[in-house]
Amino acid sequence: MKLNPDIRLSILEKTGICSARLSIPEPKVLLSTREVLQMPKEITAGRRTTAYKYYGVSYMQHNLVFINVKKIPNEKALDDTIAHELVHLRFPYLSHGRRFNKLVRQVLRGKTFGPYQKRRT
Ligand SMILES: [Zn+2]
Numbered sequence: 001m002k003l004n005p006d007i008r009l010s011i012l013e014k015t016g017i018c019s020a021r022l023s024i025p026e027p028k029v030l031l032s033t034r035e036v037l038q039m040p041k042e043i044t045a046g047r048r049t050t051a052y053k054y055y056g057v058s059y060m061q062h063n064l065v066f067i068n069v070k071k072i073p074n075e076k077a078l079d080d081t082i083a084h085e086l087v088h089l090r091f092p093y094l095s096h097g098r099r100f101n102k103l104v105r106q107v108l109r110g111k112t113f114g115p116y117q118k119r120r121t
Helices: 005-022 033-038 075-090 098-109
Strands: 028-030 056-059 064-067
Touching: 005 028, 005 075, 005 098, 056 075, 064 075, 075 098
Parallel strands: 028 064
Antiparallel strands: 056 064
16 A cells, blocks of 8 residues: 555544554554564664564564554555554463454454553462
8 A cells, every 4th residue: 555644644543543443552553564664673673674574573671563564555554453463462472373363353343442451379
């Protein structure tokens, strides 16, 4: 998809809506590989020069996500990617798989989740 001001605005709106559903603080969103490369190296370390390969990347420690608009083919894939990256932020302990995908679908359908609470030790 082409990154233009309309798309930029709609992604920020979608991010806001998904963040509210997941009870997470709204992350900072990067929308081009150029913006990824402009971030300080320590923040994007490990997923910096490889970011272009993916539809999205989450930098969980920094409440930051990259949505690779240019690579994403259509609106549905865009919505999926936004929800996917935000589920990573809300469920940092969960890796990809059936449960993860189910959560993504639930967020897209409008389900809401309480805030993440670290387990007490
Ligand atoms: Zn992922």
